[in-house]
Amino acid sequence: MKKRIIGLDILRDIGVIFIFFYHFFVEYIVTAQGTDGAMYGYNYFFNILARPASLFLFVISGYALMYNHEDELPLGKYYLRRFKGLFIPFYVAYTIMFVVCFLVDNQVVGHDLPISRFIFTILGVDGVAQLIKADFYLIGEWFMSCIVVCYALFPLLAKLLNKFKFITLGVLLVWYVIALLIYNPFPFTQLMNPLFIIVYFYLGMLLQVQLGDEKINSKLRIVCAILSALIFIYFCLIGFVPSFEWMKLTQEQNELIYFAISMTMLVALRDVEISSEKSVYTIITYISGISWYVILLHHRIMILFYSHLSVEAYNHREIFALLLACIFITWSASILVRNLSSRVKKIFK
Secondary structure (H helix, E strand, O other): OOOOOHHHHHHHHHHHHHHHHHHHHHHHHHOOOOOOHHHHHHHHHHHHHHHHHHHHHHHHHHHHHHHOOHHHOOHHHHHHHHHHHHHHHHHHHHHHHHHHHHHHHOOOOOOOOOHHHHHHHHOOOHHHHOOOOOOOOOOOHHHHHHHHHHHHHHHHHHHHHHHHHHHHHHHHHHHHHHHHHHOOOOOOOHHHOHHHHHHHHHHHHHHHHHHOOOOOOHHHHHHHHHHHHHHHHHHHHHHHOHHHHHHOOOHHHHHHHHHHHHHHHHHHHOOOOOOOOOHHHHHHHHHHHHHHHHHHHHHHHHHHHHHHOOOOOOOHHHHHHHHHHHHHHHHHHHHHHHHHHHHHHHHHO
16 A cells, blocks of 8 residues: 655645635625725735645646556546546535525526536536536536546546656646747636646656655755745735735736745655654544545535625624634535545445
């Protein structure tokens, strides 16, 4: 049995926590139309790592597949594993939230749309498809769509990695630069495009092959930790200190910095060692274990709260109480989806 890389669990936990809190505060602004200035500050703070978190979750996914030798599996077995791990939780979570949204909103999602568009939900790509045309999107967002495409293309990418790893890297990086800085040929942002995100996924695969099981040089890890901290401080300064606003960059330029911090954090944290007997190890692995269910569910739960509660008069204590409610309900729903998914998965053994 392969040794668990606790550093990747730590990264996954950081990712899901920052994404969760970012969505809580951004929906206060977008859905609830809240005006409390402090919430805007919290939103900006958690947004600093929300995008890098998304990126290193894709890097981790590619890394983990190669680490677990998924490229050596027969295609049928590989896709069955991905279906059980990705789609069954998605279908279970979607069904639950579909019913909940009907009971709360008194109408089903996509009630006036052609039923043919439900195919995007069945395929798990409705989060990106809805950026072009309305569909039955409910949970998972663009992240689900991108990871579906990455997993679908993994066997091909693994073959290219085995035979032409640096040529493939070069081609992908050229595409990355063109799509990000020169021309985006798609009718929606490249930052949510699976064919753009796949570059991060492939980098994770390549990193695992190049690094193998060898420990990363401790001095390099320290340098990467310092760089990560400096990038975080940079975003804090330009967001909270008016005299540093002149240092703000464009969204595309920021993406390059997010790319950098996602890689430096991976290098800095991959080889962290924590005894499995310590309680912090249990907490880290527990959060990591339910992270996929949290990612699927949390945003829709928050939107339901904010779209039906009048939060304009909420003080900070009441907003904190709402945050606790979102945490508790998301956690409870995640446990429910995990348990139901486990039962369904047994059918496919």
